[in-house]
Amino acid sequence: MPEDTLKGEFVLNKDGKAETAAPNKPAAKLLEHNHTHNSAGIFSSLCEYPHNISFKHQDEDEEVVLLIRRDFITNLPWILSIFLLGLLPPVLLVAGPIFFPFISISPALSTLAVAFYYLVLAGFALLYYAIWYFNVGLVTNKRIVDLDVPNILVNETSEAALESIADVSFTQVGTIRSIFNYGDVFVQTEAIRNNLEFDRAPEPNLIRKIIGDLAVHE
Amino acid sequence: MNLEDILNFIGQLSSNQDILVKIALILVLLLFTLFTLVLGRQISVLTHLIHQVTFSSVLRGVAYILTILSILLIIAVIFV
Numbered sequence: 001m002p003e004d005t006l007k008g009e010f011v012l013n014k015d016g017k018a019e020t021a022a023p024n025k026p027a028a029k030l031l032e033h034n035h036t037h038n039s040a041g042i043f044s045s046l047c048e049y050p051h052n053i054s055f056k057h058q059d060e061d062e063e064v065v066l067l068i069r070r071d072f073i074t075n076l077p078w079i080l081s082i083f084l085l086g087l088l089p090p091v092l093l094v095a096g097p098i099f100f101p102f103i104s105i106s107p108a109l110s111t112l113a114v115a116f117y118y119l120v121l122a123g124f125a126l127l128y129y130a131i132w133y134f135n136v137g138l139v140t141n142k143r144i145v146d147l148d149v150p151n152i153l154v155n156e157t158s159e160a161a162l163e164s165i166a167d168v169s170f171t172q173v174g175t176i177r178s179i180f181n182y183g184d185v186f187v188q189t190e191a192i193r194n195n196l197e198f199d200r201a202p203e204p205n206l207i208r209k210i211i212g213d214l215a216v217h218e
Numbered sequence: 219m220n221l222e223d224i225l226n227f228i229g230q231l232s233s234n235q236d237i238l239v240k241i242a243l244i245l246v247l248l249l250f251t252l253f254t255l256v257l258g259r260q261i262s263v264l265t266h267l268i269h270q271v272t273f274s275s276v277l278r279g280v281a282y283i284l285t286i287l288s289i290l291l292i293i294a295v296i297f298v
Contacts, residue, residue, distance in 0.1 A: 056269075109243075119284065134264045
């Protein structure tokens with residue numbers, strides 16, 4: 001049989017051994033070690049290759065590829081609330097004697113009460129910030145880890161190996177989400193229940209692409 | 219101390235706004251101190267799960283500073 005009649009995906013070389021077609025490597029760039037490392041900031045909601053982030057039970061050869069948090073714009077409601085509440089004591093100091101003339105407490109005690117008020121606001125600001133900060137998703141070169149903190153007393157950790165990822169998709173519904181480009185990313189795994197979700201994540205299309213490329217490369 | 223003395227003492231207490239505010243302030247400060255202790259502890263636990271170089275210790279420090287400030291405020295209210 002002449003050699004030039006053998007065509008198709010598998011080509012016989014001179015030694016008679018089969019050669020497969022070179023596979024596409026769309027994610028090769030992500031897994032190279034000469035990529036740029038970035039520094040995740042205290043307000044970072046998306047960071048590629050953050051060199052200053054580590055997590056518990058991280059393997060020695062495991063590298064964080066992507067850090068995902070909710071878009072920072074989602075913190076605007078509580079930031080505005082705390083700012084407006086912070087304006088309340090000066091208003092009360094002026095309007096208080098007019099509307100509540102029967103209330104008279106010593107200046108020292110009222111100063112301490114105002115100090116306590118601002119301390120409470122600082123405490124709640126720290127609480128809301130901590131809930132945003134620790135609600136994080138990490139994509140590494142081996143797995144995806146999702147840490148959910150619905151409130152400060154509860155934390156839930158889920159993880160899925162890259163090779164178990166079956167599908168990655170995202171939704172971006174509404175005007176605000178479209179304007180600020182954030183949405184929900186869903187990672188479907190082969191397990192029955194273990195689906196991961198990154199809600200209100202920035203640049204969901206980019207996250208979907210990166211995770212999809214990593215899963216394909218695996 | 220008979221019942222009349224006790225009732226007189228409660229009457230004096232309720233007529234003095236400063237003392238009422240002090241008592242209320244100390245009570246809520248104690249609750250807030252408990253809140254800051256729990257918050258500091260949970261932040262410490264969570265920073266072990268997800269660790270960011272330098273900032274994790276800053277975050278823990280801020281949480282514990284809040285606790286210290288609330289304890290100082292309790293002391294200040296008691297001695298004012």
